[in-house]
Amino acid sequence: MIEFKNVSKVYDNNVTALKDVNIRIERGEFVFLVGPSGAGKSTFIKMLLKEVDPTTGSIILNDNLDITNLKRKQIPFYRRKIGVVFQDFRLIPTLNVYENVAFAMRVVEAPEKEIRKRVPMMLSLVGLSNKYKSLPSELSGGEQQRVSLARAIVNNPSLLIADEPTGNLDPDTALGIMDILNDINRAGTTIVMATHAKDIVDAMKKRVIAIEKGTIARDELRGGYGYED
Incomplete structure (x- = not known):
C-alpha cells in the first residue's frame, strides 16, 4: 500500500530530516507514527501528502504509483484520494x-x-x-x-492521514475520536496517525513505527509509545 524505499530528506539548511528510511505499510493497517519532537514525523507525513519530496529514494503507493514522479498538475488529483485530519480541525x-x-x-x-x-x-x-x-x-x-x-x-479514501488529531482534545473526547478512527480502519481504510498521545498508543496496541533522528528506530506490530514526552 505505502512503501518508502531508501528515502532521505535533507533540507536547504543542511538539516537531515529523514535518513535512508525503508518501510512498508500494508492496505488496511492502522499505524502510529511516534518519536520525539523534531525526529522526522512531520516530514514523513508531508512526503505522503506530496508537500515535500525526498532528496533521494522513492515513495510507492499501491505497488505501482511512484508519487515522487508526479507532475505538479497531478498533485491535486492525488491528494483528493487521501483523507487528512489535522490537530486544529481546519474547518471553514x-x-x-x-x-x-x-x-x-x-x-x-x-x-x-x-x-x-x-x-x-x-x-x-x-x-x-x-x-x-x-x-x-x-x-x-x-x-x-x-x-x-x-x-x-x-x-x-483508501488512506487516512491523521496528524495529531487528539492534540487539542481532553482525554475522554480523544478516546471518542479514536473509537471512530478504529471503526473507519475496520471498514478497510489504511490509517497513519502521527501522535504524542502515549496513553492512546499504549492502550490500542496497533503497529508502532518510531522515528528518531530521522531513522526508523523501532517497528513493532503491537507496540507501545516508548517515550516520556
Whole structure:
C-alpha cells in the first residue's frame, strides 16, 4: 500500500530530516507514527501528502504509483484520494457542518444527488446528525474534530492521514475520536496517525513505527509509545 524505499530528506539548511528510511505499510493497517519532537514525523507525513519530496529514494503507493514522479498538475488529483485530519480541525468557519463535509465532495465534482446521500451518512457515523446546521464556532473541540473526520472520509479514501488529531482534545473526547478512527480502519481504510498521545498508543496496541533522528528506530506490530514526552 505505502512503501518508502531508501528515502532521505535533507533540507536547504543542511538539516537531515529523514535518513535512508525503508518501510512498508500494508492496505488496511492502522499505524502510529511516534518519536520525539523534531525526529522526522512531520516530514514523513508531508512526503505522503506530496508537500515535500525526498532528496533521494522513492515513495510507492499501491505497488505501482511512484508519487515522487508526479507532475505538479497531478498533485491535486492525488491528494483528493487521501483523507487528512489535522490537530486544529481546519474547518471553514462560514460554512455549517453539512456544508463543510459536502465541500470535500464538491471539490471532486461529485453529483449533488450523491452529496445529499453520503454527507448525512458520514454525519451519522461520527454522531453529529443533529448538528448539521451548526457553524464550527457553535461546536465543541471534539465535535469539530468529528466534522473533520467526516469530511476526511466522505470521498471514501483508501488512506487516512491523521496528524495529531487528539492534540487539542481532553482525554475522554480523544478516546471518542479514536473509537471512530478504529471503526473507519475496520471498514478497510489504511490509517497513519502521527501522535504524542502515549496513553492512546499504549492502550490500542496497533503497529508502532518510531522515528528518531530521522531513522526508523523501532517497528513493532503491537507496540507501545516508548517515550516520556
